[in-house]
Amino acid sequence: MSGWGAGAGGVPSGMSGGFVPSVPRPGGAVPPWRGGGGAVPPGVPPRWGAGGAGKTPWWQQEGMISRVLAVAGVGVTLIGVVMLLVLAAQAGFFGPVPRVVAGGVFSAALIGGGARVFGRAGGRVGGISLAATGIAGAYLDVVAVTAIYGWLHPVVGLAVALGVAAGGVGLAMRWQSQPLAVLVVAGAALLSPFVTSGLVLLAFLIVLQLTCVPVQLIRDWPFLHVVRTVPAVLATLLAIAIAAVDDPAQSRVHWLLAAAVAIAAIGVIGGLLVVRRRSGDIVAALTFALSTVPLLAAPVMFERHSATYVAAVHAAVLLTVAAMWMVPKLRELVRIPGSIAFVAAIAGSFALLEACVGVTRVQTLPIALFLVALCYLGLAGQQRSRSTAAIGAAFTLVATMVFFGTVTPEALATQRLAHERLGIATALGAVLAFAVIVVALWCARRLPGMTTGGTDESMLFVVASIAGLYAVTAAAVSIGIATGSADGFIIGHSAATILWMAAATAALFFGLRNLSRSAAVAKLALGSGLLVTAAALAKLFLFDLATLDGLVRVAAFLVVGVLLLLAGTRYARAFAEAGATNPD
Template identity: 85%
Template sequence: MGVPQRTGVVPPGVRPPGPPVRGGAGAPRTPWWQQEGMISRALAVAGVGVTLIGVVMLLVLAAQAGFFGPVPRVVAGAMFSAALVGVGVRVFGRAGGRVGGISLAATGIAGAYLDVVAVTAIYGWLHPVVGLGVALAVAAGGVGLALRWQSQPLAVLVVAGAAVLSPFVTSELVLLAFLIVLQLTCVPVQLARDWPFLHAVRTVPVTLAALVAIAVAAVGDPAPGRTYWLLTAAVAIASIGLVGGFLMVRKRSGDMVAALAFALSTVPLLAAPALFERHSAALVAGIYAAALLAVAALSTAPKLRELVRIPGSIALVAAIAGSFALLEACVGITRVSTLPIALFLVALGFLGVAGQQCSRVTAAFGAAYTMVGAMAYFITVTPEALATQRIAQERMGISTALGAVLALAVIAAGVWCARRLPGMTRGGTDESTLFVVASIAGLYAVTAATVSIGIASGAADGFIIGHSAATIIWMAAATAALLFGLRNLSRSAAVAKLALGSGLLVTAAALAKLFLFDLATLDGLVRVAAFLIVGVLLLLAGTRYARAFAEAGASKRNSDDAPAN
């Protein structure tokens, strides 16, 4: 008779079958210096850097010291690079040879790229066009090998090694050209692979090099030819960034790194206007702004949006960069007195589109231009200038009058746009705040407009007449708001509340101006006219106000006395 077997019970001291338990409290931890992945990668990256520095020393420092001849140096560099690539390919195919093969191949390909740079820029053996073509082939071979091996580190090491060490081989425009080649070469690879680190190493070096070159040229006195070549380089960087970002983000909608790389590539061309005199700079900035804003606008038109399919992140970056370029153009074509006019016109355009499209982003651009325009206007038309006749006559005129009229248009467009945006509570606190701010800004703009027109007319009392007209307009606007609110008292309580509140606020402001400023500043018939007209408007508003509420009370009593059905 056999012994019965007990299932599911493990005798004490006997380890159950199965895989070993990992991560337990008593499991031994591998020391960091024995972790193959971390240490091997660190050693490989260090080896790539040190070896490439040696290649640069062979190509440049040996030439400066007179060691060997040009041909031995170039041939030695080419042979050494080819040998590294060959060994890397062999090592990669063996067990555990992935890290070593990638590092060796990356060193060899980057070294070959630096050899081509030296042959073109230092020795002049290749025409620049031919040299750039050969460099493009070398870089394409490197990233192609990385694509075949499915190795982002290989592509990053090739591009980073060549980009970081190229400035030690050459500089100026030749360096920019070779860095642009690296930026261009990576675009097809990133269409096939989502390699975010490759975005950084292909974009950051060329952007920094272009900015440094532009800064040096702007501070110094570069030749005209060099200036236009720098502009061409900036255009190439921006174009590659736009096309690459557009294609990549359209294929992978969540690729925000590609959108950031495009944003970075726009910076050199935004800085390029500093190379030119004022009107040429405004032309460059204006053309760039038109191109970028056209890209952004394609995403808003329904039919074009379906046809072109501009990704949202690319459209946003294009809109932001285009807005900066447009600001540069506005500054370039205007003076201090006319700058607010240009800024307010742009703000009107943005706010109009935002209101029609119900776009918060476009509204934000309009608000930003409004704020910048208001600050520029406030530099000239300060409260001191409005209150002092001598200063007003020195600073104010036709341009400030036109700026004030445009400011009023921007205020109206801003209120209309804000009320159309989703999320605005009708009759709530947000809308009340909006109307209060708009009322205050409108009062200031009206005063600036009337005083500027009075001064521009050339009349001896233009300043005084302008202030008198401002007070009358204030009170007329307040009366209109009160009458509008009373008319809507029984229709919409929220609208009536806003209108009556705004009207009473402006009425108080008009009376304060009348007694605190006009009484002391105005004289003669102008002061009499101001007091008479404001008084009549007050009587009209008060009479209509009392009658409206009396009618509302009578209507309520009649409804209460009516018999119930």
């Protein structure tokens, strides 16, 4: 961490045995053993790591031992403060007033000693460690006075704690020391759970998260981003997990929701303010992402309706932040950085998924997910955004897995299972799945880096063709079942075969029309058309011939045969015309 630096007078802080400062000689000369030449005179200890012996071990590096000892001293001393405030109370030692006063006086003495030592030569490390211990101890003292002894109303106690923490980070800014701020926040956050617990603990941890936001606007201190966010997030997540299992009182659940909202709000506001000043601050964007996690987990505490409401509101807020970045005028107005918009889009998508799960049942869930995927893929194609396309693809994958769990190949091939599982919901889901396939193809062709007519595009069309055939079959059979007819299953499969062949004929006609205009487009269309034709014929002879009966089977064979004749005739004429135009 930066900020330990050199002490007053230019003397490196934290010197341990084996380090000898370079003492200037008259005329500005430096002793030869310090300048890299000459032998080391007798009585002068050699410098660690000198002589090209390789990389200096960490414990021999200048100032390292002093920093390790300082951090250890901070931790041990703060544990002693906690013992004074808590363990002494449990054992009945002293009275409440002596314990609290002793803790306050001790903390004040440490802060004063730190300020005094800091201004001396080589006193930077000691000053930082003493001041950090004193400030964190004072914070723990306020926590004890509020949570254990009840001498301060919680609101007053939180206000005093805010003042103590603000004083600590203010001193860190004045001393330009990130380690001081980190030690204050980390020490108070790590030891507060030993003083109190529950909602009071969450409140004091959120105060620490809030206090450090203004610091990040001025100083680029990435470690402070982490230590101000992680304790509040982890403690709230643990409390939410316990509440989801224990079935606590509604008031506690609402307070936990309020804590999650506060953490998320501080995260999004702090992230926006910081990254607007320093667009490359990735740590700020990551801590913003971390701050959204408790609110994403909060719905598990509620029943279905309330959980859906919480997730929907959270999704609306985050996706609004992400959407502002996509509108040029709004982006210039609010100056939302791309990293924050990306994190908001990802977190908002998770919240939207929670809302979709909450508002639907198993059979209707694919409908909601395919609709969301359709919106994302359409927006991605319009904006040419890879990240938005990736989110749309993720929703498509989840929707497909859920849809496939109901509309299995066995359900499509067996009349009994089809009548049990399929209906209007699966029909609508299949239609939306087909729409997603079409929009996904359009989106993929518009994304940067997609080469027209390449191998990747050919494979994409092959996969899309197979998925499209499955969606058409599912839609046709589901609609047939939904009509309530006894022959709905048979009629649906007959219609599916005809639709397969109709789509193949249309693809072949489109490809033949583009033979002279675009060879790449013609190749893709003709390849897809021939593939679907082969699939239609395979289904006709391998499945329909054995399953269908009566006029339905006759109609399927007649329509497919006529379409084959039309396709073959048009195919022969197109290549004959091409040969006449280019006799060579």
